[in-house]
Amino acid sequence: MxxxxxxxxxxxxxxxxxxxxxxxxxxxxxxxxxxxxxxxxxxxxxxxxxxxxxxxxxxxxxxxxxxxxxxxxxxxxxxxxxxxxxxxxxxxxxxxxxxxxxxxxxxxxxxxxxxxxxxxxxxxxxxxxxxxxxxxxxxxxxxxxxxxxxxxxxxxxxxxxxxxxxxxxxxxxxxxxxxxxxxxxxxxxxxxxxxxxxxxxxxxxxxxxxxxxxxxxxxxxxxxxxxxxxxxxxxxxxxxxxxxxxxxxxxxxxxWGVKRPVIEHTFLAAVIMGIVFVQNITMVAIWQDILKAIGSVTGSDNYNVNFTVAFIIAMAIPVGLLLGTAKIATLTGGSVEKVKKSFIRFGYAIIPLDLAGHLAHNLFHIITEGKAIWYNSAALFGAHVTRGDLAFASASTVRTLQYIIVVLGTIGSIYTAYRIGNKGPFKTLAPYYALMVLLAIVNIYLFSLPMMHRV
Known part of the structure; x- marks a missing residue:
């Protein structure tokens, strides 16, 4: 309703x-x-x-x-x-x-x-x-x-x-x-x-x-x-x-009360979380270790092959976690149809955390590379500006802002799950709260690692 x-x-x-x-x-x-x-x-x-x-x-x-x-x-x-x-x-x-x-x-x-x-x-x-x-x-x-x-x-x-x-x-x-x-x-x-x-x-x-x-x-x-x-x-x-x-x-x-929830929205919400993971992981040092681990399983050192495996796994993890959470939340007499319904409805609760993860990731680019906008725009008009450091703030400042954004997104997702669940008892909605906290912890961990620039 x-x-x-x-x-x-x-x-x-x-x-x-x-x-x-x-x-x-x-x-x-x-x-x-x-x-x-x-x-x-x-x-x-x-x-x-x-x-x-x-x-x-x-x-x-x-x-x-x-x-x-x-x-x-x-x-x-x-x-x-x-x-x-x-x-x-x-x-x-x-x-x-x-x-x-x-x-x-x-x-x-x-x-x-x-x-x-x-x-x-x-x-x-x-x-x-x-x-x-x-x-x-x-x-x-x-x-x-x-x-x-x-x-x-x-x-x-x-x-x-x-x-x-x-x-x-x-x-x-x-x-x-x-x-x-x-x-x-x-x-x-x-x-x-x-x-x-x-x-x-x-x-x-x-x-x-x-x-x-x-x-x-x-x-x-x-x-x-x-x-x-x-x-x-x-x-x-x-x-x-x-x-x-x-x-x-x-x-x-x-x-809090989407009238016609559809699986396409829920699927994308979960997948976006996985894509944010991918975007972060590929910019940190452990990425090479992950590729080697996947390569040992695939038997290939081809980047495209191993990245494809990592990409599919990263997208599948949030989808699987959401589905597992829906099953846990409906253990007491929950039918397959009820699990599917819960999966679709509560998938919308991930969206605030998606937004926070996306914002936090992009914050790294605009703050640590932002001066390139000024330098390159000035050059477009023929101005010769001495290029210096591209960052507006230090990496530690960026990480602090990223943590704050992820925490706010987590609060938004938890409260959204609470409202989607019609303010139900804590024990009923606890699996969804735990899912949001878990996704937040993964985001915060990845943001805590030094990131390399892609541009």
Whole structure:
């Protein structure tokens, strides 16, 4: 059963940012979100050009710095603070809109993508992460540039044939990540039920003279999640009844009572934890020992073979731990169906810790390599700046911040499990609490080890 909005539970009317005239007027204007989209698209074009045609030295390529040292670390903060707003200003989305409006045939999304889109997104995210470690995409400006061009090609291809943002909804590798993280976010867009139920126009979905229908195929009247809302403002522009509100909320509160939990979200939540482990392990000294140990079993010294084994094991461990925890928690009369249901429901509790692990890992890059953004950007404009240490702070400071972030994420995950379990007895929910603590300990241990730079 879904948990209502926290403010509603407490008898308070949710704060509506659209009640502030200047915010509402801006979102309803033609400038929103276009002004942000064009700025990002121009920067994106420069990044792709530099990646493909600039220096092959990743430490001096501004495209590499802006993509992997700045954008990638900031992305989870975007999702936590303002939901999927990035998806509105994302250059892929803007390219999709332009292609579709000029030469698109706007055919309905294929049934295959509609049914399996979430699984495709999960697999695409895993494939890109795997490819990075096999072919060194992050360390290679050319590799990063070609990846972005491949994605642009996919965007153009889907936009020529299919309606709205089919690519963003069912194929974008960030789709699952942004959906999961945005559920933890502190901002939500909703309709007013009393107004929406009497609406005959359905302009939020169908569109109007003021704006197109929702690019992510959402119907505000029934929308109960931030996972697929880009905050593009189309529904705000189109709604004839002033029903839409944009409200701040308690982070993670949406996870407390997801109405329609699905295994695709839970699977990705567990897998992301394994991927964070991989990203950390490959940057510490014990990685070579792990490869040798795997090699002794596989009988191969081929890096790709042994990394593949390590990658699969790392992803499988959190999935297996979650499944085992669900079985332990349902030992007293728990059927297979009950175990599966618990596995899916409580998988959402891992998301805050996922977010914390992702943030903590990326914090290392932006703090210890962040000055490269300034040096490389200055060089792009012909300024000759003497390069020095790339770090903003010491490694010990970074580790302290990483520990704090992981602890906060652990608290968020434990409390989310508590709320998903309807504030049940401690002994009933203890296995899930223990799982979150175990995952946190592994993260903290890995962050305690000296890390090497990849860029």
């Amino acid at each position: 879904a948990i209502p909005n926290k403010n509603v539970v407490e008898g308070k009317k949710p704060i509506n940012l659209l009640s502030i005239p200047i915010i509402k007027k801006f979102i309803q204007s033609k400038w929103y979100p276009g002004i942000f989209q064009w700025i990002v698209l121009i920067v994106f074009s420069v990044i792709v050009y530099e990646l493909v045609a600039g220096t092959v030295d990743p430490t001096r390529n501004v495209g590499t710095s802006l993509t992997w040292v700045l954008w990638w670390p900031l992305i989870p903060i975007f999702f936590l603070a303002i939901g999927r707003f990035w998806c509105t200003i994302c250059p892929f989305g803007k390219v999709s809109d332009m292609v579709r409006k000029t030469i698109g045939s706007n055919r309905p999304m294929p049934k295959f993508l509609r049914k399996y889109g979430l699984w495709i997104i999960d697999l695409f995210f895993i494939a890109i992460t795997y490819s990075d470690h096999i072919w060194g995409i992050v360390e290679s400006p050319r590799g990063s540039g070609y990846l972005l061009l491949l994605l642009v090609t996919m965007v153009v291809g889907t936009s020529v044939f299919y309606e709205r943002r089919t690519f963003c909804k069912t194929l974008c590798f960030l789709g699952g990540l942004s959906g999961n993280y945005s559920r933890s976010g502190s901002l939500e867009l909703r309709g007013t039920p009393e107004i929406c139920k009497t609406c005959k126009s359905q302009s939020c979905f169908k569109g109007s003279d003021q704006a197109e229908g929702c690019p992510m195929f959402q119907f505000v009247r029934t929308m109960d999640t931030a996972a697929d809302c880009n905050l593009c403002g189309n529904c705000v522009k189109s709604c004839p009844n002033n029903s839409i509100r944009i409200s701040p909320r308690v982070p993670t509160s949406e996870l």
